[in-house]
Amino acid sequence: MKSHASACYGNTDNGVWIAAAGAALWNGRAVCGQTYNVRCTGATNGVPHPCRDGSVTVKIVDQCPGCPAALDLSQEAFAKIADPVAGVIKIEYNR
Numbered sequence: 689m690k691s692h693a694s695a696c697y698g699n700t701d702n703g704v705w706i707a708a709a710g711a712a713l714w715n716g717r718a719v720c721g722q723t724y725n726v727r728c729t730g731a732t733n734g735v736p737h738p739c740r741d742g743s744v745t746v747k748i749v750d751q752c753p754g755c756p757a758a759l760d761l762s763q764e765a766f767a768k769i770a771d772p773v774a775g776v777i778k779i780e781y782n783r
Contacts, residue, residue: 694750696720704764708752719748722783728769730778738774
């Protein structure tokens with residue numbers, strides 16, 4: 689699997705429990721390395737009941753310039769809290 693360099697850590701491997709920060713959180717890289725506990729709260733599209741029980745803790749390793757949402761989760765982190773078929777979900781998050 690080929691990875692891309694992250695805005696925070698270049699080519700350093702930070703594992704799979706990671707996320708990219710949208711403009712609302714980015715703040716000129718100030719959010720790099722911070723961890724957030726994220727929980728799915730509901731659907732944003734036609735996928736019924738996308739949420740799974742529990743939450744996931746992710747580390748911010750990148751910026752997501754075009755993301756309207758605050759966080760863009762890795763595939764693994766997303767799959768832990770929601771059905772991957774949903775693609776986009778409503779979330780709650782805190783540090």
